[in-house]
Amino acid sequence: DAKTTQPPSMDCAEGRAANLPCNHSTISGNEYVYWYRQIHSQGPQYIIHGLKNNETNEMASLIITEDRKSSTLILPHATLRDTAVYYCIVRVGTNAGKSTFGDGTTLTVKP
Amino acid sequence: DAGVIQSPRHEVTEMGQEVTLRCKPISGHDYLFWYRQTMMRGLELLIYFNNNVPIDDSGMPEDRFSAKMPNASFSTLKIQPSEPRDSAVYFCASSYGHPHYGYTFGSGTRLTVV
Numbered sequence: 566d567a568k569t570t571q572p573p574s575m576d577c578a579e580g581r582a583a584n585l586p587c588n589h590s591t592i593s594g595n596e597y598v599y600w601y602r603q604i605h606s607q608g609p610q611y612i613i614h615g616l617k618n619n620e621t622n623e624m625a626s627l628i629i630t631e632d633r634k635s636s637t638l639i640l641p642h643a644t645l646r647d648t649a650v651y652y653c654i655v656r657v658g659t660n661a662g663k664s665t666f667g668d669g670t671t672l673t674v675k676p
Numbered sequence: 677d678a679g680v681i682q683s684p685r686h687e688v689t690e691m692g693q694e695v696t697l698r699c700k701p702i703s704g705h706d707y708l709f710w711y712r713q714t715m716m717r718g719l720e721l722l723i724y725f726n727n728n729v730p731i732d733d734s735g736m737p738e739d740r741f742s743a744k745m746p747n748a749s750f751s752t753l754k755i756q757p758s759e760p761r762d763s764a765v766y767f768c769a770s771s772y773g774h775p776h777y778g779y780t781f782g783s784g785t786r787l788t789v790v
Contacts, residue, residue, distance in 0.1 A: 599778055606786075608680075608767050609719070611778030652719075664779065666711075666719035 569653045574671045577647075583640040585670050587653030590634040597656050598629060599664065600638045602649040609652065609666070612638065643674045680782035682768050688788045694756040697785045700749055701770030709769040709779065710743055710753050719767075725751065726773065758789045 570588040577583040589598065599614040613620055613627045615636070620627045626639040640647055652669040681700040689695050701708050709724040723733040728745045736743070740759070745751040755762055765786050769779040 601778070606765065606784070608769070608781030608784050609779070611780065614776075614778060664709075665721065668718055 568665075569655060569667055571651075571653055571667060571670045573668065574673070576673050576675055577640075577643045579645060579674050579676050580642055583643040583647065583672055583674070585638040585640075585651050585653075585672060586635065587638070588635045589653070589655050592633050592655050593657075595657055598627065598633075598636050599654050599656055600625070600627065601652045601654070601666075602647075603652070603669070604646075604649040612651075643672075645674050645676065648672060648674045680768055680770050680780050682766075682782035682785050684785060685783065686786045686788075688790065689758055691759055691789055692757045693789075694754065695758045695762075695787060695789075697753040697766050697768075697787070699751045699753070699768030699782060701751070701768070702780055703749065704772070705770035705780070706748075706773050707771045708745060708751050709771070710751070711767040711769065711781075712764045713767060713784075714764045722753070755787075758787075760789045763787055763789050 597614050597616050600612040601609040602612055603609045613622055613625050615627045615629050628637045650669040650671050652666050654664045654666055656664045683698045706727050710722040711719050712722055713719045720735055722735045723743045724731055725745045741755055743753045765784045767781050767784045769781040771777055771779045
């Protein structure tokens with residue numbers, strides 16, 4: 566699976582959009598980009614995933630660059646409860662395979 | 677759906693004792709994963725199963741660790757004998773094989789070996 570690079574930490578003001586970047590320059594054509602978050606010591610929670618196109622669900626939006634070498638997770642209106650570690654991973658699409666979690670980005674939403 | 681259920685939530689044991697962690701995946705999911713999380717090493721994949729068959733156990737640290745999945749609704753991770761460096765939070769996750777599904781993680785088992 567391709568390696569991902571994320572900034573170690575970011576801050577965001579409550580109510581503002583949080584934009585979390587991820588670099589995956591070695592991604593292969595059959596690899597999907599997935600985002601998870603982990604709040605405090607809970608189990609990681611799936612947020613969203615995509616292959617080529619931008620995606621949106623009730624939690625977030627995912628913007629993937631045309632060359633697929635990077636992506637951005639957008640939380641449109643961050644709340645204090647969005648404070649968490651956010652992980653960007655890539656996964657081969659042919660099966661569940663195995664996903665390698667990096668260090669992620671610690672997002673702190675401040676009032 | 678109750679989600680992925682792990683037991684126990686917390687386990688404190690003495691060095692040298694056998695420890696068994698349990699996981700019930702979401703019904704219908706055909707993949708099951710065991711992860712370990714520590715401050716130093718982050719989230720590490722230990723082993724994963726597909727249709728109850730172990731596919732990749734390259735992350736299992738050593739022979740003291742073993743995992744089984746006797747049926748689609750139950751898996752165990754056993755450590756024998758346990759050592760203080762095994763102290764960590766162990767997560768179980770399950771998923772459908774199709775890429776349009778993410779993993780669902782359990783709440784984890786916090787293991788402390790003293």
